[in-house]
Each structure stands twice: as C-alpha cells, then as structure tokens.
Amino acid sequence: MFDFGHVWPWIGLGAAGLxxxxxxxxxxxxxxxxxxxxxxxxxxxxxxxDAESELRRAILEAPSLAPAYTTLGGLLAARDGVSPEALALxxxxxxxxxxxxxxxxxxGQVLLMSGDAAEAQRVAERARATARTATERETVERLLxxxxxxxxxxx
Numbered sequence: 676m677f678d679f680g681h682v683w684p685w686i687g688l689g690a691a692g693l694x695x696x697x698x699x700x701x702x703x704x705x706x707x708x709x710x711x712x713x714x715x716x717x718x719x720x721x722x723x724x725d726a727e728s729e730l731r732r733a734i735l736e737a738p739s740l741a742p743a744y745t746t747l748g749g750l751l752a753a754r755d756g757v758s759p760e761a762l763a764l765x766x767x768x769x770x771x772x773x774x775x776x777x778x779x780x781x782x783g784q785v786l787l788m789s790g791d792a793a794e795a796q797r798v799a800e801r802a803r804a805t806a807r808t809a810t811e812r813e814t815v816e817r818l819l820x821x822x823x824x825x826x827x828x829x830x
Contacts, residue, residue: 744768745778757789776811783818796822
C-alpha cells in the first residue's frame with residue numbers, strides 16, 4: 676500500500692488529498708481510473724498500475740484532454756517519485772490548458788516533492804495570476820505557503 680498523505684499535506688485532506696483534489700477539479704475523466712483511485716488510502720501497487728494504464732489509454736484516445744496528463748503525472752510522481760516523465764506530463768497539460776490553475780498547482784506540488792522550492796514558488800506565483808475563484812486562490816496560497824516553508828527549512 677502507498678501512503679499518499681505525505682505527498683499533498685498542504686491540501687489538508689490526508690491520504691486521499693491528491694485524488695480528491697483531482698476529482699474536485701474534474702481532472703479525472705476516465706470512469707475506470709476514478710473507480711480504481713477512489714479508495715484513497717487503500718491504493719495498492721496493482722490499483723495504481725491499473726489506473727496508470729487507464730490514464731495512458733485516455734491520453735491515446737483523447738490527446739487534447741489536459742486533465743488526463745496532470746492526473747497521470749501526479750500519480751507517477753506520488754507513486755514512483757518525481758521523474759522527467761511525470762514533470763513532462765504535467766507540463767503538457769499546462770501547454771494544452773494554460774488557464775487551468777489545477778495543472779499549475781499540481782506542477783508546483785511535484786516540484787516541491789523534487790526539492791525545487793524556488794521553481795515551485797515561481798509556478799505558484801504564475802498560478803496566482805490566473806486564479807479566478809476563491810477556491811483556486813486559496814489552493815494557490817496554500818502552495819505558496821508550502822514553497823516558502825520549504826525554502827526556509829535547513830537542508
């Protein structure tokens with residue numbers, strides 16, 4: 676079992692924080708991927724592999740569906756650690772839909788996971804400029820606070 680609670684603590688939703696964030700922002704479009712990931716804290720290696728497969732299929736079937744890229748990138752980063760592929764997937768989502776704050780927030784959080792607080796802060800500041808709703812602004816402010824906290828922690 677994977678413990679995703681440490682990955683997205685700034686959302687304050689515990690082990691299922693990332694998945695709830697993606698669900699709330701309609702980032703998960705594949706019904707099967709939603710069903711596989713909906714268990715939150717009961718994620719297993721098999722369920723995340725199945726969800727990965729479903730998301731890759733969704734991308735092949737609808738290559739302009741930005742949320743599928745963000746969801747897959749976030750899943751890979753949470754499960755396997757930050758990788759060039761995870762970052763590239765999220766950056767592809769941003770290229771497809773630059774006004775979606777959720778993609779930018781996911782990139783910022785994954786950059787924080789990688790230890791790059793400075794770049795995560797730059798991403799969060801760009802997201803702040805595009806945030807339209809109170810929820811988006813609050814989410815971006817939490818990310819900014821996390822980046823500042825990470826930047827001030829001794830190595």
